[in-house]
Amino acid sequence: MSKTAMGASQKDFESAVNQMKLLKKDPGNEVKLKLYAHYKQATEGPCNTPKPGVFDLINKAKWDAWNALGNLPKETARQNYVDLVSGLSSSSDSSSQVKPEADRKQAGYETLVMTSEDGITKIMLNRPTKMNALTTQMYQEIMLALEAASKDDSTITVLTGNGSYFSSGNDLTNFVISPDELEERARRGAILLRDFVGCFIDFPKPLVAVVNGPAVGISVTILRLFDLVYASDRATFHTPFSHLGQTPEACSSYTFPSLMGPAKAAEMLIFGKKLTAAEACARGLVTEVFPDSTFQKEVWTRLKAYSKLPRNALRISKQMIRNHEKEKLHAINAEESRILQERWQSDECMNAIMNFLSRKAKL
Numbered sequence: 001m002s003k004t005a006m007g008a009s010q011k012d013f014e015s016a017v018n019q020m021k022l023l024k025k026d027p028g029n030e031v032k033l034k035l036y037a038h039y040k041q042a043t044e045g046p047c048n049t050p051k052p053g054v055f056d057l058i059n060k061a062k063w064d065a066w067n068a069l070g071n072l073p074k075e076t077a078r079q080n081y082v083d084l085v086s087g088l089s090s091s092s093d094s095s096s097q098v099k100p101e102a103d104r105k106q107a108g109y110e111t112l113v114m115t116s117e118d119g120i121t122k123i124m125l126n127r128p129t130k131m132n133a134l135t136t137q138m139y140q141e142i143m144l145a146l147e148a149a150s151k152d153d154s155t156i157t158v159l160t161g162n163g164s165y166f167s168s169g170n171d172l173t174n175f176v177i178s179p180d181e182l183e184e185r186a187r188r189g190a191i192l193l194r195d196f197v198g199c200f201i202d203f204p205k206p207l208v209a210v211v212n213g214p215a216v217g218i219s220v221t222i223l224r225l226f227d228l229v230y231a232s233d234r235a236t237f238h239t240p241f242s243h244l245g246q247t248p249e250a251c252s253s254y255t256f257p258s259l260m261g262p263a264k265a266a267e268m269l270i271f272g273k274k275l276t277a278a279e280a281c282a283r284g285l286v287t288e289v290f291p292d293s294t295f296q297k298e299v300w301t302r303l304k305a306y307s308k309l310p311r312n313a314l315r316i317s318k319q320m321i322r323n324h325e326k327e328k329l330h331a332i333n334a335e336e337s338r339i340l341q342e343r344w345q346s347d348e349c350m351n352a353i354m355n356f357l358s359r360k361a362k363l
């Protein structure tokens with residue numbers, strides 16, 4: 001950002017505000033959030049409103065963006081706003097230019113990296129040192145990212161993991177709470193789970209999982225809600241719910257038996273059998289397995305070719321395949337979330353989590 005020594009005048013600022021109203025191209029949610037935050041900071045100073053509830057996603061994202069500016073002086077916020085708008089105006093004047101890397105990578109996510117390129121929006125889980133275990137913040141950011149991807153101009157949306165794991169499932173520290181908070185946290189957890197899974201059930205475009213390494217818990221069960229699942233031969237698929245005093249989620253109590261038969265589903269969901277990628281493929285959970293050494297190259301070549309297919313036809317075909325069971329899936333999701341809300345308050349679940357946290361137990 002270029003900054004003048006004097007900073008932007010009130011007149012520059014007002015002119016930038018007017019210029020924004022004339023902008024022809026939607027700058028995208030991330031930029032809009034930045035503009036919103038700097039506008040509020042420039043006109044009202046530090047964030048001064050109560051934090052919206054976690055499920056008021058849009059207002060919470062706006063509040064977070066404004067609040068993140070802390071005590072940034074009004075003058076600096078004004079200058080940043082002017083710079084942002086002038087960057088937008090000049091880029092819309094030269095729409096034929098190739099976008100720089102910084103533009104393709106969308107800012108605003110702390111636990112994900114979201115990029116859009118070649119008709120593919122990629123959402124990458126980005127906590128590699130924690131095996132991409134899913135924190136509460138991460139569930140919320142994934143929902144926001146899916147919402148943005150559903151509206152952007154990409155053809156295909158991909159979920160993958162950074163580092164050696166696809167994801168180790170729910171972050172077990174989500175359960176580190178005092179006993180008097182347990183009931184309320186379990187209630188909120190069940191709503192979050194239901195909404196999170198609901199976003200996958202309703203996602204309108206082809207959704208692809210690029211399973212780069214081992215997957216555990218909800219990162220396995222959610223796979224049946226994807227349209228394609230490509231796995232490295234290093235990936236494993238493990239749902240140790242009983243070991244954790246928990247029960248299946250993400251509609252797997254219905255989708256797994258219908259996919260692989262009740263006996264094979266029981267082996268995974270009740271007894272926690274860990275599958276290799278080849279086994280998961282034989283059971284229909286994985287579309288195709290690739291050698292790890294060529295996994296990224298082969299998968300992205302394939303996806304780039306698919307992303308050139310007619311966008312609307314892909315979208316409509318996906319919806320035709322999925323719409324039959326949508327209502328049923330929502331009902332199952334609600335019921336599984338309700339049962340888990342009870343499980344999370346059980347001694348069996350608490351003991352299993354304490355064991356993991358005190359490192360007495362590992363999968």
Ligand SMILES: CCCCCC/C=C/C(=O)SCCNC(=O)CCNC(=O)[C@H](O)C(C)(C)COP(=O)(O)OP(=O)(O)OC[C@H]1O[C@@H](n2cnc3c(N)ncnc32)[C@H](O)[C@@H]1OP(=O)(O)O
Pocket residue numbers: 129130131133134139168169170171172173174189190192193216217218219240241244246249356362363
């Ligand atoms: C809104 C709530 C919705 C909830 C939906 C219900 C979802 C249920 C599930 O997903 S159940 C599955 C839960 N996951 C697990 O039980 C996995 C637990 N993790 C492990 O057993 C192991 O970490 C491992 C096998 C995944 C990897 O082992 P290893 O290779 O030896 O690495 P480390 O154990 O040293 O892990 C490195 C680092 O990451 C932390 N970590 C990994 N996974 C989790 C996790 N799921 N939750 C919390 N933390 C995790 C681990 O503690 C290490 O941290 P440290 O370096 O010690 O700080």
